[in-house]
Amino acid sequence: MLKTYRAVSKISLKSILANKSSVVILLLQALVPSIVMFYLWSLILNHGQTVGGFTKNQIVIYYIGVNFINSFVWYAIDWELNDDIHSGELSNIIHRPIAIEKYYFAKMVGDRLANLLLLAPILIIGILYILVKNLLQISLIVLLEFAFSIIMSAVLWFLFSYIIGSVAYWFDNLFFVLLVKEVLVNLLAGFYFPLEILPPFLVKITKCLPFQYFSSFPIDTLVKGLSLQSWLKNTGIEIAWAVIFYVIVQIVNRKGLQRYSDVMG
């Protein structure tokens, strides 16, 4: 069965690489926000100030990091599922000998690998810049923690987005729901700015929610030098969220496919 999902990932990867316009869009999407944020925060924190405990160097790495995560982790499965449910494309997957959620997950893996390949040159330049400028000292253990956190972010993001996309089984048009979701999740995940910038009571709330694990937590692992104990505790909570989301995915899949059958034939 693993062979099947590897084949789906491969097809997804090839599709991205075959589409030249998506390559250009991807490069622009990754580069422009990173460069803008780099100059903006370099200017704001030019005189040694800190914001939310972040120095200039840390905040620059933070923004490069969240954009990196945005490119490699955040796959728009919710938008895709919404389209596939309403266009009826989902039927093409239902009658294939493959589990729907695993099919989309394998597709995401291929798509993200394509991103990784395409953005590798920029990524290498970014890493070299950080190393040459000596902006960050990291141990091997932190690097491993970071790599694991990124993978967990991808899994958690997929499960969460899959649940949101499945709402399309029950509603005709998710366009505005998905737009609002995007803004809220970007805010609560720390994509716009580090969560520590928010008022303390809001920080407390965000720490109880799963969204911090989408981007804030992996970057904090890299930038803030979290203790192993703190990292393990957070990773445990992240895994618990993943289990909860997985159970919800199974429920919405079962109920949703029944619903699809009732109204979207």
Next chain:
Amino acid sequence: MGENAIEVHDLSKKYVVATRGETWHAIAKNIFKPERTVVNAVKSLNFTIKPGEKVGFIGQNGAGKTTTIKMLTGTLFPSSGYCRVNGFDPTKRTNDFKKSISVVMGNRSQLFPDLTPRDYLKLLQSMYDISETSFQETVNNLARVLNVTRKLDTQTRKLSLGERMKIEFLAGVATRPKVLFLDEPTIGLDVLAKRDIRKFLLQLNKEEKLTVFLTSHDMEDIATICDRLIIANHGEIMWNGQKQDLLDKFSSNKYITFDKSETFAEKNIEGKIINQDDLTITIKVPNEEVDDMIAFLAKNKQGSNYQINELKLEDIILELFAEENQKC
């Protein structure tokens, strides 16, 4: 697997459809209390199909053809009744069931536009867990029959509609299904592509005993491919039997088509008028009265250019629908 490839018992499907008014009041009301209507797409269908049969499932738009295919393939759950395909309950959606069937829909492509057909076929090979050598051999043979060997490595979006459909067919049967469901498979295709696909299906049915369940508005598809017909109207079956029996039932009549003359008057026509416009008319006449009828029409200068035709399958089906609608 039982004796039958497909068994359908009291199969029904109701859809819940949201309806919306046009006034502001209706729109506001709809937010809090959406109005829903229940549509009976399929009403208590019963039929069985034996392995190797080629069955045409015919009906007007909204007759429930696609809904029935979707229930048989496990995409939709029946509202009541049940069906078995290759001995499996489609609602369980088991992988063994999915591997035993294939679906080709003329109005929905399953190919990946940015990739080549070969990429798609390789994915199917992995999904259906077929050995590479055997799969390649099947694909090459089928591609040769369908005349698309050189198209297997062309980007799908660069293929013509006919070529894409042939690839869909190829992909549909390359996984070696026992039952092939075809929903409007030749829609929009040219005569040559249709001919190739029909030949291909007949050959495959003969060699592999593949069961074919076909819906199409193109009666040439049905007439060429199918031995048996199931005709549905408003979700109910109105004919279930051999194609030849249906043709025989209507073989005692012929159609006379002629150009109307200036002195043409409808009151002079004794046969049943099937179709007419300003210039031509078609009437149905019993076989033994054809010569007399033409002589009568000619003598009374009702028209010219008389043509006598056997009733084609399309004519018969139209007559069946007309009869049924009169009963309603």
